[in-house]
Amino acid sequence: MPEDTFSAMRQSIIDGAPDTAFSLAQQALAAGIATLDAINRGYVPGMHEVGEQFARRQLFLPDMVASAEAMRAAMAVLDPELKKLGTEGPMSGVVVLGTTKGDIHEIGKMLVGTMLSANGFKVHDLGVDVSAETFAAKAQEVNADIVGVSALLTTTMRNQRGVVEALTGAGLRPHVKIMVGGAPVTRQWAEEIGADGYAKDAMSAVALSRSLMEQRAARVMGPA
Amino acid sequence: MRPKLEVLDQSLIERILDEAFQLINNPGVRIAPYVVELLRAAGADVRDGIAHIPAKLARSALQTVPRKFWLYDRRANPVVHYGGDRVHFDPGSSCLNILDPETQQARPAMASDLIRLVQVTERLPQFAAQSTAMVCNDVPPELGDWYRLLLVLWYSEKPVVTGAFSASSLHILLELLAIESGGRKALRNKPRAVFDVCPSPPLNWSEFASQNLVDLARAGVPAEIVSMPLAGATAPVTLAGSVVQHAAECISGITIHQLANPGAPIVWGGAPAIFDMRSGKTPMGAIETAMLDVACAQVGQYLGLPTHAYMVVGDGRVIDAQVEMESGISAVLGALAGINLISGAGMLDFLACHSIEKLVIDAEAIASAQRLIEGIEPRTESLALAAFAQAGLHGDFLKLKETRVLFRKEQHFPSAVIDRGFESDPAQVNGILNRARERVDELVMEYQRPEMLADREQAILQFAVAEAARAGLRTLPGISLLASADR
Numbered sequence: 001m002p003e004d005t006f007s008a009m010r011q012s013i014i015d016g017a018p019d020t021a022f023s024l025a026q027q028a029l030a031a032g033i034a035t036l037d038a039i040n041r042g043y044v045p046g047m048h049e050v051g052e053q054f055a056r057r058q059l060f061l062p063d064m065v066a067s068a069e070a071m072r073a074a075m076a077v078l079d080p081e082l083k084k085l086g087t088e089g090p091m092s093g094v095v096v097l098g099t100t101k102g103d104i105h106e107i108g109k110m111l112v113g114t115m116l117s118a119n120g121f122k123v124h125d126l127g128v129d130v131s132a133e134t135f136a137a138k139a140q141e142v143n144a145d146i147v148g149v150s151a152l153l154t155t156t157m158r159n160q161r162g163v164v165e166a167l168t169g170a171g172l173r174p175h176v177k178i179m180v181g182g183a184p185v186t187r188q189w190a191e192e193i194g195a196d197g198y199a200k201d202a203m204s205a206v207a208l209s210r211s212l213m214e215q216r217a218a219r220v221m222g223p224a
Numbered sequence: 225m226r227p228k229l230e231v232l233d234q235s236l237i238e239r240i241l242d243e244a245f246q247l248i249n250n251p252g253v254r255i256a257p258y259v260v261e262l263l264r265a266a267g268a269d270v271r272d273g274i275a276h277i278p279a280k281l282a283r284s285a286l287q288t289v290p291r292k293f294w295l296y297d298r299r300a301n302p303v304v305h306y307g308g309d310r311v312h313f314d315p316g317s318s319c320l321n322i323l324d325p326e327t328q329q330a331r332p333a334m335a336s337d338l339i340r341l342v343q344v345t346e347r348l349p350q351f352a353a354q355s356t357a358m359v360c361n362d363v364p365p366e367l368g369d370w371y372r373l374l375l376v377l378w379y380s381e382k383p384v385v386t387g388a389f390s391a392s393s394l395h396i397l398l399e400l401l402a403i404e405s406g407g408r409k410a411l412r413n414k415p416r417a418v419f420d421v422c423p424s425p426p427l428n429w430s431e432f433a434s435q436n437l438v439d440l441a442r443a444g445v446p447a448e449i450v451s452m453p454l455a456g457a458t459a460p461v462t463l464a465g466s467v468v469q470h471a472a473e474c475i476s477g478i479t480i481h482q483l484a485n486p487g488a489p490i491v492w493g494g495a496p497a498i499f500d501m502r503s504g505k506t507p508m509g510a511i512e513t514a515m516l517d518v519a520c521a522q523v524g525q526y527l528g529l530p531t532h533a534y535m536v537v538g539d540g541r542v543i544d545a546q547v548e549m550e551s552g553i554s555a556v557l558g559a560l561a562g563i564n565l566i567s568g569a570g571m572l573d574f575l576a577c578h579s580i581e582k583l584v585i586d587a588e589a590i591a592s593a594q595r596l597i598e599g600i601e602p603r604t605e606s607l608a609l610a611a612f613a614q615a616g617l618h619g620d621f622l623k624l625k626e627t628r629v630l631f632r633k634e635q636h637f638p639s640a641v642i643d644r645g646f647e648s649d650p651a652q653v654n655g656i657l658n659r660a661r662e663r664v665d666e667l668v669m670e671y672q673r674p675e676m677l678a679d680r681e682q683a684i685l686q687f688a689v690a691e692a693a694r695a696g697l698r699t700l701p702g703i704s705l706l707a708s709a710d711r
Contacts, residue, residue, distance in 0.1 A: 060501035062456070102432075104424050107457045111504060154320045155389040158365050183576065184320050201504050 002033055006042040009074070013046025014053075016066025018073035025077035035081045043074050047118050054203065061111065064202075068118035092119060093145040093213045096138045098126035099182075100149055100163065103156035108182060111202035112148060119206050121146075132159065132166035139167060139176050146212055148205065149195075151182040160185070161193040168194075177212040181205060226599045228309075229560035231519050232467075237526045240464065244471035245279035247427065252276040253476040256431035258391075259438060262483050275476070282475050285482035291528050293446065293489045295353065296414040298381035298404070298674065304352050304418075306446070306491055306530030309562025311597060312352035313555075313590050314385050315345055315583055316537060316571035317420065318372075319358050323572070323579035325661060328542055330577045332361035335375060335702035341570070341580050342379045343671040344664055348583075350590040353383040355567060358578055360702070364695045370396040373417075374688050375702050377404050381674040385448070385567055387420035391435040394419070396691060398443055403683045404676075412444035418491065418565075422450045423473040425458035429480060437477055441485035448491035448532050448565075449477045454506055455516065457499035463516055470494050470520045478529075491565070492524030493532025505574050508537040509550025517554075518561040525562065533558055536569040536586050543582050543657055547572045551582070552589040559593035581660035584667070588638050595636040603630055639663055 005028055012021040021043065028038045050067040053059040059067075097113050099105055106128055113123045124142050126134060139147050147167060151157040160180045167173055177196040180189070190198035196212055199205035232240070252274040255263065260270050269276040292307025304312050322333040338358045345351045356372035363371045369389040376384050377400060388394035397419075398411075405411040421436045423429050429437070440447040451473040453459030455466040474492050481490050496516040497506040507513060517533040524531040535558040538547030551569070558566040568575075569590065570583035604610060604626060615621050638644070641663045647653050654662070676684075688700055 057502050061499075061504055062501060104428065104430055107454070107499075108504070154318060154359055155365075155368070183574070 002031075002037070002041075005031070005033060006038075006045075009038065009042025010046035010049065012074075013043055013067050013070050014049055016063055016070050018066075018070045021070040022073040022077060025074045029077065029081060035078050035085065036087065038074075039078055043071055044120070047071055051119075051203070051206075064118075065111070065114055068114040071118045092116075092121045093209060093216075094122045094124070094142055095146045095148055095209060096124045096126065096135060096142065096144045097148045098130035098135055098150070099128040100151045100156045100159035101129060101131050102159060103151050103153055104128040105150070105152035105182075108152065108202070109148070109150040112150070112181065112199070112205040115202040115206050116148075116209060119210075121209060132162035135163045136166040136170040136172060139172055140170060144176055145216060146177045146179060146209055148179045148181070148199075148209075151180075151185060154184045157182060157184050157189065160189075160195065164194050175216075177216055179205065179208055179212065226309075226597055227560055228562060229518060229557060230522055231515055232522050234526075236464065237523055240468050240471055240523055241526075243468045244475055245282060247468065247472040248275075248277040248282060248476045248479075249279060250276060251427070253472070254428040255480070256429060256434035258431060259429070259434045259480050259484075262438070262480065266479075266483050277476055277479055282479045285479040285486075286475065286527060286529075288482045288486040289478060289529055290487060290489050292530065294414075295383035295418055295446070296416055297383055298416065298676070300414050302414075304383050304565060306418075306489070306564045308564075309525070310564055311559050311562060311566065311594070312564060313536065313566045313569055314351055314353035314355045315341065315357045316534070316568040316575065316578060317355040317357055317385060318387065319571060319575070319578040320361070321573075321577045322358060323543070323577055323581070325581065325664070328581075328657070330541070330573065333358035333578065334362045335360040335371075337578075337580075338372060338375050339379055339702050340664075340668060341578065341583065342376055344580055344583060344667045346380050346382060346674075347667040347671055348587045350587040350594065351382070351569070353385050353565065354380045355385040356387070357570065362701050364697055367393075367396075367692060367695045367697065369393050370400060370691065373397050373400055374684070374700070377401070377416075377684065378676075378703055379673055384417040385420065385565065386417050387422075388436060391432045391439070394436055394439055398439075398445060399687065400684065401445070403687060404680055406680065408443070415445050415489070418446040418448045420448050420450045420493070421477070422452060423477055425451070425453050425473070426469055427472060427476065429477060433477075434480060437481045438484040441481045441488040441490070444485065444488055446489040446491065447481060448493045449474050450532070450534070451477075451494040451496065451520070453494075453496045453516075454499040455496070455512070456501060457504075457506075459496075463498075463512060463519065466496055466516055467519045467523060470496055470516075471523050474524070489530075491532045492521070492527070492529040493565070494520050495534035496520055505539070507539045508534065508568070508571075508575055509539045509547070509554060511553070514554050514557045517563070518557055521561050521563045531563045532565045532567065533561075533563045534568045534575075535563075535566050536590065537571045537575060538582075539572065539574050541573050541577070543572070543579060543585065543660070547582065548585055548589070548656075551586050552592075555586065555589040555593045556596060559590075559597045562597075580664050581657060584639075584641055584660050584663045585656065588641050591636055591638060603633060 179197040199208045294302035295304035453466040453469040459466040459469045498512045521531040535554040538550035540547040569586035
C-alpha cells in the first residue's frame with residue numbers, strides 16, 4: 001500500500017499537480033506513513049525524474065515550474081510535521097537569491113529559485129534591484145551557505161562585483177559561496193570578480209549549488 | 225507593386241489595441257516617481273507606484289505624436305525617414321562581446337573593435353545609420369554609454385541609434401550630440417540620433433526609463449521605445465497576447481512622453497522574442513520572434529506611427545549556416561513588413577555577441593531584402609514584345625540596348641562575399657568566413673574619417689577629456705589626441 005502511495009506521490013510531481021501532491025501528503029500523514037519516507041521515497045524521486053526528463057528535453061520549463069509548485073504544495077503539508085517531530089528535512093543548503101541593484105529582471109532568478117527549492121534548498125529570494133549591503137545582511141541573518149546574484153543587463157552586471165565585496169567586507173566569505181548568472185555573465189567574469197561559480201541556467205544553478213555545498217563541506221571538514 | 229507582409233488582419237489589430245488600452249488602465253502600468261505628477265495632472269489615477277491610464281488620455285497622446293520625421297547626417301542631409309513604410313537598417317547595439325576576427329571566439333569588445341565596426345558600417349550603403357554597437361571594455365564602465373557615442377560621432381557622419389545606460393548619463397550623450405550639431409536648437413531641428421528607451425516587461429517604466437522618456441521629450445530629441453515582451457516568460461505565451469503587451473507598453477510610454485512635450489518625436493519599436501521552453505533562452509532568430517516583430521510593427525503602422533524592430537539576428541555562437549539562415553529570413557521579413565528602422569545586423573548568440581564579419585554578410589542579406597521590396601516594375605513600354613521584335617527567336621538579348629540600359633536597375637550586384645561563381649575551380653573557392661574577412665579588410669582600407677568642423681571637433685574633445693577625467697581616465701581610447709591637435 002505505501003508503495004502505491006509513493007508511486008502516486010512521485011507521479012504527482014512529474015505531472016506537476018499541486019492539488020494531488022497536497023492531498024496525497026495529507027492522506028499519507030493520516031495513514032501513518034513516516035514523513036521522511038513520504039519525502040524521500042515519494043516526492044523527491046519525482047523531482048529527480050523531472051530533472052532527468054528535462055535534461056533529455058522531454059519536459060519543458062513550464063512543466064518543471066509546475067513540478068516545483070507540486071513539490072512546494074507537498075512540503076507545505078510535510079514541513080510542519082517534520083518540525084513537530086524535531087526532525088530536519090533533507091535540506092540541501094540555504095541560498096539567498098536576488099537581482100543586482102539597478103536591475104529589475106526577475107525571470108532567470110525566479111527559475112533558479114524554483115529549481116533550487118524543488119531540489120531541497122531553502123531559498124530566500126530578495127527580489128530585484130537589491131543592494132550589495134542587503135545581500136550581505138540577509139546572508140548573515142539566515143546563515144546562508146550560498147548567495148546567488150543575477151543580472152540581465154551589461155550595465156548592472158558590474159554590480160555583482162559589489163556583492164562579492166560586500167560579503168567580503170562583512171567577513172562572510174569564509175562561510176558563504178557566491179554564484180552569479182544572467183545573460184551577459186560569463187565564467188571569466190565570475191572569476192574576475194572573485195565569485196565561486198557561474199551558472200548558465202536554472203538547471204546548472206542546481207548542479208553548481210550542490211557542488212558548492214560539497215566544496216563547503218570539504219572546507220569545513222578540513223584535510224583528512 | 226511593392227510586396228508587403230502582414231500577419232494581422234484589421235479586426236485582430238483592433239482587438240489587440242482594445243485590450244492594450246484596457247491593460248494600461250487595469251492592472252495599469254508600474255511607473256517611477258519622476259512621472260507621477262505628470263500623469264496625475266493629466267487625469268491618470270496613480271496609486272502605489274502604479275498608473276491607471278484612461279484610454280481617452282492615451283488616445284489623445286497618440287494624436288500628438290509626429291507621423292513622420294527624419295534623422296540627419298552630419299552634413300544635415302535627411303537620411304533615415306521614420307514614418308510610412310520606408311525601410312532602413314542599422315547594426316545591433318550595446319554588445320559586450322565580439323567574435324575575434326582571427327580566432328572567431330567571443331571576447332570582450334574594445335574601443336578598437338567598435339571603431340572598426342563603425343568604419344565598415346560607414347562604407348556600407350545598406351546601413352542608413354550607425355549604432356553605438358559595442359560597450360568598450362577598455363573604458364571604465366561608468367562612462368560606457370557616452371564613450372560609445374563619442375567614438376561613433378568621431379568616426380562617422382551617418383545618423384546614430386544610441387541610448388543611455390542611466391538617467392544621469394543621458395545628459396552627457398545629449399551634450400555630445402549638441403556640440404556636434406552646433407547647439408541644442410540645431411540638434412532639435414535636425415536630430416542626428418535616436419535614443420532607445422526600454423520598458424521592463426511586463427508594463428514597467430522604471431525610474432531610468434521613465435526619466436529618459438521625459439528628458440528626451442523635453443530635449444526634442446527622438447526617442448525609440450524598445451518594448452521586449454518575452455512570450456511565455458515575461459509576457460503571455462501566445463504571440464497575439466505578447467503583441468497586446470507590446471502595444472500597452474508602447475502606448476503607456478508614448479503617453480508619458482507626449483505629456484512631457486506634446487509633438488516630440490517618438491518611435492513605436494521593440495525587441496520582442498519568444499522564450500524557449502527548453503533552454504530558457506530568447507531566440508532572436510526564431511520565426512515566431514520575427515512574426516512578433518512584424519505584428520508589433522503592424523499595430524504601430526495601423527496607428528500611423530513610425531516603427532522600429534530588432535531583427536537580422538541569429539542565435540548560433542559562430543558564423544555558420546544557422547546564424548545566416550536566421551538573419552537572412554529575418555531581414556527579408558522585416559523589409560517586407562515596411563519597418564522604418566531595423567536594428568540588429570552583426571549580432572549573434574542571443575544578442576550576446578557582435579561580429580564585423582557577420583555584419584558584412586548580413587549586409588548582403590539586407591541588400592537582397594532591399595531589392596525585394598523594390599518589387600517588379602514595368603520599365604519598358606511593352607514588357608517583352610519590343611525586346612522580342614529586336615532579338616527574335618535567336619534570343620540575343622545580351623546585345624539589346626535595353627539590356628545594357630536596364631540591367632543595373634533590374635539586378636542587384638552583391639559584393640564578393642556572395643559566391644557568384646567567378647572562381648571556376650571549386651577547390652579554390654574561399655569559404656564565406658574568409659570572403660567576409662576580406663570584405664571587412666577592404667572596407668576598412670577604403671575608409672576615410674569624415675571631416676568634422678575644427679571648432680566642433682575641439683569642443684567635443686575638450687568635453688570628452690573633462691568627462692573622462694572625472695572617471696579617472698587620462699586618455700581617450702581610440703582617439704589620438706595628438707593627431708587631432710595637429711589638424
